[in-house]
Amino acid sequence: xxxxxxxxxxxxxxxxxxxxxxxxxxxxxxxxxxxxxxxxxxxxxxxxxxxxxxxxxxxxxxxxxxxxxxxxxxxxxxxxxxxxxxxxxxxxxxxxxxxxxxxxxxxxxxxxxxxxxxxxxxxxxxxxxxxxxxxxxxxxxxxxxxxxxxxxxxxxxxxxxxxxxxxxxxxxxxxxxxxxxxxxxxxxxxxxxxxxxxxxxxxxxxxxxxxxxxxxxxxxxxxxxxxxxxxxxxxxxxxxxxxxxxxxxxxxxxxxxxxxxxxxxxxxxxxxxxxxxxxxxxxxxxxxxxxxxxxxxxxxxxxxxxxxxxxxxxxxxxxxxxxxxxxxxxxxxxxxxxxxxxxxxxxxxxxxxxxxxxxxxxxxxxxxxxxxxxxxxxxxxxxxxxxxxxxxxxxxxxxxxxxxxxxxxxxxxxxxxxxxxxxxxxxxxxxxxxxxxxxxxxxxxxxxxxxxxxxxxxxxxxxxxxxxxxxxxxxxxxxxxxxxxxxxxxxxxxxxxxxxxxxxxxxxxxxxxxxxxxxxxxxxxxxxxxxxxxxxxxxxxxxxxxxxxxxxxxxxxxxxxxxxxxxxxxxxxxxxxxxxxxxxxxxxxxxxxxxxxxxxxxxxxxxxxxxxxxxxxxxxxxxxxxxxxxxxxxxxxxxxxxxxxxxxxxxxxxxxxxxxxxxxxxxxxxxxxxxxxxxxxxxxxxxxxxxxxxxxxxxxxxxxxxxxxxxxxxxxxxxxxxxxxxxxxxxxxxxxxxxxxxxxxxxxxxxxxxxxxxxxxxxxxxxxxxxxxxxxxxx
Numbered sequence: 001x002x003x004x005x006x007x008x009x010x011x012x013x014x015x016x017x018x019x020x021x022x023x024x025x026x027x028x029x030x031x032x033x034x035x036x037x038x039x040x041x042x043x044x045x046x047x048x049x050x051x052x053x054x055x056x057x058x059x060x061x062x063x064x065x066x067x068x069x070x071x072x073x074x075x076x077x078x079x080x081x082x083x084x085x086x087x088x089x090x091x092x093x094x095x096x097x098x099x100x101x102x103x104x105x106x107x108x109x110x111x112x113x114x115x116x117x118x119x120x121x122x123x124x125x126x127x128x129x130x131x132x133x134x135x136x137x138x139x140x141x142x143x144x145x146x147x148x149x150x151x152x153x154x155x156x157x158x159x160x161x162x163x164x165x166x167x168x169x170x171x172x173x174x175x176x177x178x179x180x181x182x183x184x185x186x187x188x189x190x191x192x193x194x195x196x197x198x199x200x201x202x203x204x205x206x207x208x209x210x211x212x213x214x215x216x217x218x219x220x221x222x223x224x225x226x227x228x229x230x231x232x233x234x235x236x237x238x239x240x241x242x243x244x245x246x247x248x249x250x251x252x253x254x255x256x257x258x259x260x261x262x263x264x265x266x267x268x269x270x271x272x273x274x275x276x277x278x279x280x281x282x283x284x285x286x287x288x289x290x291x292x293x294x295x296x297x298x299x300x301x302x303x304x305x306x307x308x309x310x311x312x313x314x315x316x317x318x319x320x321x322x323x324x325x326x327x328x329x330x331x332x333x334x335x336x337x338x339x340x341x342x343x344x345x346x347x348x349x350x351x352x353x354x355x356x357x358x359x360x361x362x363x364x365x366x367x368x369x370x371x372x373x374x375x376x377x378x379x380x381x382x383x384x385x386x387x388x389x390x391x392x393x394x395x396x397x398x399x400x401x402x403x404x405x406x407x408x409x410x411x412x413x414x415x416x417x418x419x420x421x422x423x424x425x426x427x428x429x430x431x432x433x434x435x436x437x438x439x440x441x442x443x444x445x446x447x448x449x450x451x452x453x454x455x456x457x458x459x460x461x462x463x464x465x466x467x468x469x470x471x472x473x474x475x476x477x478x479x480x481x482x483x484x485x486x487x488x489x490x491x492x493x494x495x496x497x498x499x500x501x502x503x504x505x506x507x508x509x510x511x512x513x514x515x516x517x518x519x520x521x522x523x524x525x526x527x528x529x530x531x532x533x534x535x536x537x538x539x540x541x542x543x544x545x546x547x548x549x550x551x552x553x554x555x556x557x558x559x560x561x562x563x564x565x566x567x568x569x570x571x572x573x574x575x576x577x578x579x580x581x582x583x584x585x586x587x588x589x590x591x592x593x594x595x596x597x598x599x600x601x602x603x604x605x606x607x608x609x610x611x612x613x614x615x616x617x618x619x620x621x622x623x624x625x626x627x628x629x630x631x632x633x634x635x636x637x638x639x640x641x642x643x644x645x646x647x648x649x650x651x652x653x654x655x656x657x658x659x660x661x662x663x664x665x666x667x668x669x670x671x672x673x674x675x676x677x678x679x680x681x682x683x684x685x686x687x688x689x690x691x692x693x694x695x696x697x698x699x700x701x702x703x704x705x706x707x708x709x710x711x712x713x714x715x716x717x718x719x720x721x722x723x724x725x726x727x728x729x730x731x732x733x734x735x736x737x738x739x740x741x742x743x744x745x746x747x748x749x750x751x752x753x754x755x756x757x758x759x760x761x762x763x764x765x766x767x768x769x770x771x772x773x774x775x776x777x778x779x
Contacts (some may be wrong), residue, residue: 018277021334026754028331032218039224043181045231046238047141048173051410051601056504056525061444061517066136068482070111072442076148077168078155079425085161087115087124087131092559100133103155108147111136125432132429137170145174151496156421167425172413176669177238183667184241187676191249191663195656199253202652206346207339208260213363215332217250219324220244237312242664242672243609246679248322250657251295251439252488254327255288256614256655263336264343273340277333283627285329291619292325292553297544298612301537302605306529310601323544374647378640378696385700392694393568396685400571409494409597410523417668432751435757440714441487441498441518443505450481452512460510461485467508469501488519494520526600534604541608545615552619553626554717556709561698562622566614570691573610573682574603580671581674590677592670599671606675610682613657614690617650621691625699635704647692654687 017024052059065072078099082092095114104112115123115131123132137144148170155164168686192213201211223244230236262284266276299317302310336343381388413426443464445452457476464487465473475485487505489498498520505516542563549559577598584594625642629635658680664678699706709717 017330017333018274018337021337023776024331024334025338028218028327032221035225036222039221039226039228042228042231043177043238043241045142045228046177046179046236046241046312047240047308048180049141050235050237050307051526051599052522053306053525053529054308055306056522056527056529057515058517058521061349061442061515061521064444064446064482064515065442065484065517065638068480069477069484070136070138071113071134072111072477072484072486074111074113074136075144075169076109076135076137076171077429078133078135079165079167079423079428080131080133081163081165082129082131082161083163084129086128088128088149091160091161094130095162095569096133099155099159099162099164103133103135103151106147106151108138108143109135109151110138121434123433125428126434127432130428130432132433134168141170142174144170145177145490148174165425167413167422167429171422172416172426174566175416175420179416179668180238180242180672181670182745183672184245184664187242187663187666188245190666191245191660194659195249195253196650198656200657201597202257202656203260207342208264211260211332211335211343212253212256214248214335215256215324215327218327218331219252219320222323223248223316223320226323227316230315234315235308235312237309239309239672240312240316240673242667242675243313244316244320245349246657246660246664246676247317247609248324249660250613250653251292251321251324251616252328252654253656254620255292255324256332257649258284258288258620259328259332259345260336261649267343268343270424273337273664277336280336281329281333282712285333287619287623288325288328290548290623291616292321294545294548294619295612296321296616297548298541298608298615301540302608304533304537304540305601305604307526307601310605313605317612372644374692375640375644377580377647377692378643381693381696382636382639382700385697388693389701390698392689396568396689398570400575400603402576403571403574405582406574406603407582407597408459408523408527408579409595410519410526411599411671412519412595414593414595415670417591423593440493441489441502441505441516441521443485443487444515444517445476445483445485445510445512446514447481447512452483455482456511460508463508464505467501469497469504469726489520493518494523499524513744523600530600530604537604539609541611549619549622550709550713551717551721553622553707554714554721555707556711556713557702557706558622561695561702562615562618565690565698566618566686568613568694569614569686570607570610570682572685573606573678576681577603577606577674577678580677581670590673591668592673595670598674602671602674606678606682610679610686613679613683614686617687617691618655618695620650621646621695629707631633635706636700639699643692643696650691652685654683658684 052062062073080087080092080096080099082089085092087093087096093116096114100112100114100117101111108433112135113120113123114131121135125131137145137147148166152166152171156166157164196209196213199207199212203209224241227236227240227244232551242300259280263276263280266279267273296318299321302317303315341538342615413420413423416423418424418427445457445460457478461473461476464470464485469490470487471490472488473485474488476483487501489495489501502516502518502521502524506514508514545563546559549562550556555561580590580595581625582596582598584596587594621642624645625638628641629638632638660685661676661680663676665673665680667673667676
């Protein structure tokens with residue numbers, strides 16, 4: 001086998017990672033053990049919020065009200081149930097007042113108010129058998145959760161004539177964090193054994209199947225340590241742990257599949273172990289590095305948004321991608337050097353291959369058969385390219401149509417299982433109490449010089465009450481030159497009327513400074529922040545993706561094609577999110593409660609993740625097509641050959657990643673379920689529809705012009721471009737756009753096959769088909 005032409009730096013890198021493999025693996029083991037220690041307890045330091053814009057008007061008003069009027073922002077609710085008695089019964093009232101006094105005496109609890117103390121009708125159920133005690137636990141999310149854990153056992157349960165349940169935002173967030181941690185452990189217990197079985201089916205060898213899992217475990221544990229460090233100076237969402245597990249396993253498996261398969265191919269072709277590792281790093285390794293950069297860029301785009309929920313996924317995603325790629329490019333080659341031909345050991349598929357040749361030859365035959373099938377699919381698609389292109393695009397657009405009816409909202413207790421205590425409490429409040437005790441809008445009025453008169457407050461209240469979307473106005477409650485009004489909107493707390501009312505309230509003139517908060521206001525400010533930053537995020541993804549794909553292919557058109565087709569591959573995911581999770585279809589089967597809307601940040605998050613993963617598979621396919629086109633100059637053959645070589649690999653990787661995401665999708669928290677199942681659907685659609693049908697048909701329609709680039713850009717690529725293939729810089733020049741491409745049925749010329757001393761034989765005799773000869777030589 002001839003030596004590969006490659007830059008000296010890559011040769012040096014190969015020597016670096018293979019010089020002392022035992023030392024490399026020992027160092028990795030020590031670092032992984034340290035990561036376990038450093039990352040322990042990371043979940044307890046994470047928050048369950050992060051959907052609000054920290055610089056928004058609603059955030060400012062919320063913090064000011066917490067400081068000046070803590071009773072206006074209760075975050076814990078005690079639902080007192082008197083059974084068949086009335087809450088006005090003397091014994092019930094006495095116990096209610098005693099509970100409120102006990103709660104007020106607790107450390108870090110303030111702003112306690114109850115129905116029996118205030119007489120507010122909003123705190124009494126319409127049937128008269130339930131009432132509320134509201135309070136505020138001071139401190140941030142973590143501190144409030146610790147206080148709730150301390151006091152909850154003393155208040156939950158039976159107290160004389162009443163029974164107490166606990167709800168409110170702090171209880172919802174604490175229960176959500178606990179459930180997510182439990183669900184994540186269960187998802188890992190589901191995904192790991194299923195993934196191992198699938199890897200054994202793909203590789204045959206149990207030894208080879210364990211390598212991707214090892215890379216994934218290193219990436220996950222390392223990312224937990226990184227997140228633990230980030231929590232020291234920034235807020236991190238607990239939801240980011242789900243992404244760490246999913247991408248840690250998924251990308252590690254993708255990269256290890258690509259590298260191990262190429263290594264085994266080189267061994268089967270007669271290369272020595274270190275030579276096989278070197279070729280693998282210069283080819284598949286280069287593609288893995290390129291792919292990791294594209295995924296990291298897609299995830300990094302979330303850093304432009306102010307919500308820490310989105311930024312948390314960028315922290316976790318960038319860390320896990322880089323660690324997975326690093327482990328695949330440093331630790332995996334060291335392991336392959338030590339294993340050598342033993343990478344094929346413990347071939348469990350021999351049990352099902354009676355009478356067939358064993359070992360590498362049998363495996364190569366299986367690969368050739370599978371590859372030939374993908375080659376036939378590519379040939380069929382290109383013969384009917386207009387039909388497949390139109391039908392696939394039309395189908396994807398049709399699947400995405402439900403997203404046109406998307407409604408955005410804020411997450412609440414209905415994210416939790418219907419049996420969760422805080423969900424039960426909040427649902428009883430929604431169903432049984434007048435108005436919405438926790439769903440009103442608060443208007444903060446600030447007069448630093450304290451010149452506002454009661455008459456001016458009354459006039460301002462009258463103007464608010466006159467707005468068409470207002471049901472009731474309470475207040476003002478004044479202190480220290482500030483005051484607040486509570487406005488109950490008509491309809492749902494975060495419905496369209498309430499969202500419109502936010503803007504009307506902000507437009508009302510007043511002789512003092514006003515700011516509006518409440519769930520609907522937080523939603524409007526979050527939507528505005530996302531809309532403001534979304535063009536920048538999309539621009540970063542598009543520009544960097546176009547540049548990276550150009551460096552890989554040297555074409556101006558392929559990068560544009562890659563971005564457009566990747567975006568099309570996500571339509572089914574977005575359509576399904578609305579049809580299932582917003583509209584409630586399949587809610588019984590999937591065990592969730594539909595809120596009638598989608599949390600504002602989730603579509604952004606799902607786009608960045610799914611787009612990055614689509615580019616991951618796109619790079620795998622395009623790199624092999626580019627390699628073959630550089631060898632032969634035959635456009636159609638290169639497309640067919642690329643799909644033939646990578647179709648099975650991409651599909652296997654997609655199925656395994658989908659299994660991991662479905663494991664995440666078994667979560668009892670709706671947003672996590674939506675994230676896992678939505679990404680799984682996007683990955684499968686991309687691998688099985690876009691890469692198999694749309695890419696070959698579009699590349700056939702574009703013909704040889706696919707590879708066109710202006711002269712200056714072509715020279716730039718020749719100087720700085722990257723490619724996977726074992727090629728010299730004396731490459732054949734791409735055909736010009738006007739040059740006619742080869743016909744669909746044409747076969748590559750046999751003299752384009754790299755020369756070799758002997759042609760591989762099959763059991764049935766000499767190989768005569770040119771494509772089959774190329775398959776054997778490339779293997």
